[in-house]
Amino acid sequence: MARASTTTDVFNAVGDAHRRAILDVLLAGEKSVGAIVGQVSMPQPHVSRHLRVLSEVGLVRCRAEGRHRLYRLAPDQLQPLYDWMSKYEQAINARLDRIEDYLTELQRQGDDSDT
Amino acid sequence: MTPDRHGSAIITFPNDLEVVITREFDAPIALVFDVLTKPEHVSTWGTTPPDRMTECSIDLRVGGKYHSTFVTGDGTVFSFHGTYLDVEPPVRTVQTWHFNCWPDVEAIEAMELRERDAVTTFTWSLTFNDQAGRDHMKGFDGRQDSLDEMEAILESLLTTRVGGVSES
Numbered sequence: 001m002a003r004a005s006t007t008t009d010v011f012n013a014v015g016d017a018h019r020r021a022i023l024d025v026l027l028a029g030e031k032s033v034g035a036i037v038g039q040v041s042m043p044q045p046h047v048s049r050h051l052r053v054l055s056e057v058g059l060v061r062c063r064a065e066g067r068h069r070l071y072r073l074a075p076d077q078l079q080p081l082y083d084w085m086s087k088y089e090q091a092i093n094a095r096l097d098r099i100e101d102y103l104t105e106l107q108r109q110g111d112d113s114d115t
Numbered sequence: 116m117t118p119d120r121h122g123s124a125i126i127t128f129p130n131d132l133e134v135v136i137t138r139e140f141d142a143p144i145a146l147v148f149d150v151l152t153k154p155e156h157v158s159t160w161g162t163t164p165p166d167r168m169t170e171c172s173i174d175l176r177v178g179g180k181y182h183s184t185f186v187t188g189d190g191t192v193f194s195f196h197g198t199y200l201d202v203e204p205p206v207r208t209v210q211t212w213h214f215n216c217w218p219d220v221e222a223i224e225a226m227e228l229r230e231r232d233a234v235t236t237f238t239w240s241l242t243f244n245d246q247a248g249r250d251h252m253k254g255f256d257g258r259q260d261s262l263d264e265m266e267a268i269l270e271s272l273l274t275t276r277v278g279g280v281s282e283s
Contacts, residue, residue: 093122096138096237098160100120103142103150 010080013057018042019050023073026060030072132248135240144230147237148205151226170194177202181210197224212241220248 014020018040025031025039033051037044051071054060058077062069125137140147150156152175162168165188173181182196194215201209205228212224220243227238 089124089126092124092126092136094163096124097121098163099150100140102156102160103140103146106146106150107142 010057010059010077013053013059014078014081016050018046019054022047022050022054023059026071026073030070032068032070034068036071132243133240135238137236137238140235140237141233142235143233144228144235145205147228147235151237152204152208164188175199175202175208217248221245222248 014023021040021042022036025036033044033047036051037047040047042050051060051062055062055071058074060071061074062071064070120139120141123138127135127137129135142150150160152173154171154173157171162185167186168183169186170182170184172183173179175181177199179199179202180196181199182194184192184194186192192215196213197211199208199210200223201207207225207227209223209225212222214220222241222243225238225240225242227240229236229238
């Protein structure tokens with residue numbers, strides 16, 4: 001199976017802990033690169049590089065204000081990831097719920113046969 | 116009256132190599148262990164149509180092997196196998212984990228049970244050995260075959276270690 005490159009795929013883009021940290025910071029609102037650097041323990045060139053990746057997959061948007069570039073989240077692009085995670089959770093829970101129901105049924109039968 | 120715990124699984128990724136799932140059951144630990152490791156139980160809750168389990172063997176002892184195969188509604192085959200490294204009823208099994216769709220990957224799978232105040236906590240973990248597994252975990256591309264593979268792994272959650280106990 002061909003792997004999507006980091007710069008074209010939201011799943012890969014958020015597969016990096018540093019980029020997730022940047023997204024966390026942007027949850028609070030629009031910020032300049034300098035402000036982001038101040039909140040994550042990464043040198044500015046690294047932050048800029050991660051921001052470029054996040055911009056290319058559409059997870060953050062950028063606008064110029066004077067001499068600064070301000071970055072903000074574009075959360076709608078997280079939808080595929082959210083959908084995937086929901087499916088993941090549903091698959092797990094469906095399985096564990098069936099086990100729970102089965103355990104309940106077994107114990108009910110056990111109680112019945114005791115009387 | 117026991118609480119409804121439906122949908123209450125907790126799924127975490129403690130690091131790049133590990134997935135951990137935790138869930139509580141209102142049942143004694145010995146019963147939970149049996150339900151998770153005996154084929155007569157697993158066959159009852161194990162799969163839902165249209166998926167079928169076509170193979171399920173287990174030798175629940177250290178050095179023993181397990182092998183399970185699922186066929187989905189569209190005919191896709193998912194197969195899991197491995198060797199038990201630790202078997203301590205009713206609290207723990209640890210086994211190697213191989214998945215037919217990821218032939219370059221080895222992982223260690225562990226199941227732990229703990230009972231307290233009539234509630235049994237079940238913890239399932241899958242820990243990849245190296246970069247190859249890590250790449251697969253990070254390599255979700257969101258396409259359907261990728262989703263199907265991940266779902267199959269999740270669906271194997273318990274059935275990899277259960278099934279046709281060799282008759283003695």
